[in-house]
Amino acid sequence: MRQVLEGSHAISEAVRLAKVQVVAGYPITPQTHIIEAISQHCADGSLKARFIPVESEHSSMAAVIGAAATGVRTFTATSSHGLALMHEVLHWASAARLPIVMGEVNRALGPGWNIWMDQSDSLAQRDTGWIQLYCEDAQDALDTTLIAFRLAETVNLPAMVVIDAFYVSHTFEPVDVPDQETVDRFLPPLEPRFRIDVDHPQALYPMVGPAFFMEMRRSIQDGMEAAGPAFDAIAGEFESVFGRRHSAVETVGCEDADLVLVTTGSVTSTARLVVAQQREQGKRVGLCKIKQFRPFPAEMIRAVLGSAPRVAVIDRNVSFGSGGIFAREIQGALCPLEQRPAVYSYIAGLGGRDITPETIAEVLRLAEETPAPEAESRWVGLNPDVKP
Amino acid sequence: MSESINADRGLTYPGNLGCPGCGASIAINHALKGLGEKTVLVIPACCFAIMAGPYPMTALKVPILHTAFATAAVSAAGVRAGLDMQGDTETTVVAWAGDGGTFDIGIQSLSGTAERNDDIIFVCYDNEAYMNTGVQRSSATPYGTRTTTTPGAGWKRTRKKNIMEIMAAHRIPYAATANIAFPDDFIRKFAKAREMRGGTRFIHVFSSCPTGWGVASSLAIKIARLATRSNIFPLYEIENGTDWTLNLEGDLPVGDYLGAQGRFRHLTPEDLEQIQQEVDADLALIQERVAATRVRKAHLKPET
Numbered sequence: 001m002r003q004v005l006e007g008s009h010a011i012s013e014a015v016r017l018a019k020v021q022v023v024a025g026y027p028i029t030p031q032t033h034i035i036e037a038i039s040q041h042c043a044d045g046s047l048k049a050r051f052i053p054v055e056s057e058h059s060s061m062a063a064v065i066g067a068a069a070t071g072v073r074t075f076t077a078t079s080s081h082g083l084a085l086m087h088e089v090l091h092w093a094s095a096a097r098l099p100i101v102m103g104e105v106n107r108a109l110g111p112g113w114n115i116w117m118d119q120s121d122s123l124a125q126r127d128t129g130w131i132q133l134y135c136e137d138a139q140d141a142l143d144t145t146l147i148a149f150r151l152a153e154t155v156n157l158p159a160m161v162v163i164d165a166f167y168v169s170h171t172f173e174p175v176d177v178p179d180q181e182t183v184d185r186f187l188p189p190l191e192p193r194f195r196i197d198v199d200h201p202q203a204l205y206p207m208v209g210p211a212f213f214m215e216m217r218r219s220i221q222d223g224m225e226a227a228g229p230a231f232d233a234i235a236g237e238f239e240s241v242f243g244r245r246h247s248a249v250e251t252v253g254c255e256d257a258d259l260v261l262v263t264t265g266s267v268t269s270t271a272r273l274v275v276a277q278q279r280e281q282g283k284r285v286g287l288c289k290i291k292q293f294r295p296f297p298a299e300m301i302r303a304v305l306g307s308a309p310r311v312a313v314i315d316r317n318v319s320f321g322s323g324g325i326f327a328r329e330i331q332g333a334l335c336p337l338e339q340r341p342a343v344y345s346y347i348a349g350l351g352g353r354d355i356t357p358e359t360i361a362e363v364l365r366l367a368e369e370t371p372a373p374e375a376e377s378r379w380v381g382l383n384p385d386v387k388p
Numbered sequence: 389m390s391e392s393i394n395a396d397r398g399l400t401y402p403g404n405l406g407c408p409g410c411g412a413s414i415a416i417n418h419a420l421k422g423l424g425e426k427t428v429l430v431i432p433a434c435c436f437a438i439m440a441g442p443y444p445m446t447a448l449k450v451p452i453l454h455t456a457f458a459t460a461a462v463s464a465a466g467v468r469a470g471l472d473m474q475g476d477t478e479t480t481v482v483a484w485a486g487d488g489g490t491f492d493i494g495i496q497s498l499s500g501t502a503e504r505n506d507d508i509i510f511v512c513y514d515n516e517a518y519m520n521t522g523v524q525r526s527s528a529t530p531y532g533t534r535t536t537t538t539p540g541a542g543w544k545r546t547r548k549k550n551i552m553e554i555m556a557a558h559r560i561p562y563a564a565t566a567n568i569a570f571p572d573d574f575i576r577k578f579a580k581a582r583e584m585r586g587g588t589r590f591i592h593v594f595s596s597c598p599t600g601w602g603v604a605s606s607l608a609i610k611i612a613r614l615a616t617r618s619n620i621f622p623l624y625e626i627e628n629g630t631d632w633t634l635n636l637e638g639d640l641p642v643g644d645y646l647g648a649q650g651r652f653r654h655l656t657p658e659d660l661e662q663i664q665q666e667v668d669a670d671l672a673l674i675q676e677r678v679a680a681t682r683v684r685k686a687h688l689k690p691e692t
Contacts, residue, residue: 021470022469022470050472050473052469052504054497055496055503056496056500058458059496062497065459065466066462066463066464066469068470069467071470092456196451196467198451198479201452202452203441203445204452205453206441206442206452
């Protein structure tokens with residue numbers, strides 16, 4: 001049924017439809033609407049789950065780790081400082097091979113306090129062993145959450161469903177909310193591969209010495225490598241059930257493009273408009289949206305971008321001392337190619353600064369006009385009058 | 389000594405990685421006798437995370453979930469929620485943490501869990517310092533103690549945090565102290581906590597550490613007994629945060645306990661006198677609360 005939902009509630013609706021059994025939550029702007037809605041579902045019985053209102057995000061993750069270890073489907077959601085506080089237990093969740101799904105609303109980290117859109121929070125967690133899926137809009141958020149449960153439970157790794165602060169989390173859009181029967185066809189009950197069982201006692205996650213540790217870490221890497229093809233297969237099934245296509249990397253007009261713009265999250269929607277306009281003006285511009293950041297779809301990136309002369313990457317994040325994180329990952333993925341595109345890295349829209357059609361047009365213009373990429377990422381939209 | 393103590397119900401395997409004379413090793417034996425086989429242990433970073441056995445071994449015959457340092461209570465609450473959702477309300481979920489994982493880094497999630505009154509038992513086996521990392525002070529380390537971070541003339545000059553009062557302030561159904569040297573009382577309290585389902589139960593276990601305290605491993609039980617007999621570690625229970633019961637009153641001066649340990653060897657007679665006064669005052673406070681509980685209960689009795 002088509003409903004008008006804000007992005008946060010697209011996620012909470014997916015959690016309800018996924019018949020999650022244990023949810024832990026702690027409020028933080030701009031995530032709070034997700035756990036509020038789930039609390040309501042638990043209170044009115046529309047979701048038969050236990051909601052644990054914990055005292056911190058560190059405890060949110062610990063609670064769902066404990067619950068997931070008993071073999072139930074689990075969910076939590078957070079943002080920004082909350083995600084940073086979870087850092088230790090994010091590692092625990094993935095090394096514990098627990099298929100936890102988390103809604104993560106991209107927000108800047110302070111100081112100064114900033115509640116607005118910025119990818120630095122989730123990207124700082126890139127090495128924690130979590131699958132990361134970025135969403136463009138509310139429908140994408142609902143669909144991706146359902147896919148995330150299937151994916152996490154297939155490879156036994158936790159998965160993060162990432163949406164933009166406010167641009168997605170607080171924006172109301174028409175969303176096709178599937179009925180329960182259809183969701184049940186796509187997402188059967190969790191069948192855990194292992195669980196805490198008093199009849200078959202085992203010690204989960206004890207101390208591991210050098211004789212075994214590397215093999216355990218290798219198994220996480222194997223799980224991540226399996227997650228790529230698993231995502232493609234599950235997205236295929238999703239399309240056959242729901243009729244909507246999702247891919248790790250989506251392209252618009254990249255085949256003949258002189259310049260391909262790479263985006264993630266809600267910027268993609270704005271970029272679609274700008275790219276279409278420039279196509280109408282006869283410019284051969286393409287668009288590449290990266291949905292799946294972990295595992296990084298390097299092979300797809302090589303296939304999609306490998307033959308383009310120029311690639312311009314918009315990063316709503318910065319790794320200080322390095323540059324735009326998506327751009328650096330793309331450069332790494334393209335490195336094995338003998339003939340590589342010139343990759344232009346742009347940092348824009350930090351801390352909720354709007355990335356407007358004009359910003360995107362400027363990025364495209366800069367990439368066209370600059371003969372060779374600079375070593376450093378170029379910051380777009382800085383106000384020269386502001387001197388911190 | 390009751391038969392239940394000697395009977396080996398077989399929930400621990402012989403041998404673990406504990407130091408000789410480790411109080412926690414004795415504590416887990418007593419505890420599992422009171423808890424029974426339908427128990428899940430949640431163990432954060434602490435001595436017992438090592439003692440329970442490195443992969444692929446385990447020293448216990450009940451399931452163990454090892455968790456991050458700060459998370460014992462809330463991880464246990466998560467296990468509880470997961471079991472409940474599958475209709476298993478019979479299994480007892482027990483967090484088994486050291487004093488660091490209780491008094492210090494674990495207190496936030498412990499307080500949150502107690503405030504929600506989640507249906508778990510939280511056990512602190514208290515050896516009064518960070519023993520697993522080589523004897524550093526914690527907020528459970530008593531006044532007068534030398535540790536590797538309160539060395540020499542810099543011995544600890546602040547008092548041990550009163551964790552029982554903190555837990556009682558949460559008005560949880562049950563909080564009790566237990567001592568490895570008093571096994572009947574110890575096992576009774578664990579069995580009682582197991583039977584009192586439906587809320588957070590807290591047991592503060594006195595667990596001697598010969599390695600960290602500078603006593604011979606053969607004296608592990610004796611030093612633990614002296615702690616209670618000198619009223620340094622009284623045995624008592626608090627129900628619903630307000631109803632206090634004192635199980636045993638000590639009869640020895642604190643010097644008998646303190647003087648037997650290397651960690652207190654530097655204390656002067658004046659220091660011992662100060663500690664004696666504080667211990668006396670603390671015991672008097674417990675006695676007042678016990679008396680007040682009796683008065684309140686008598687007052688509440690229906691007239692016949």
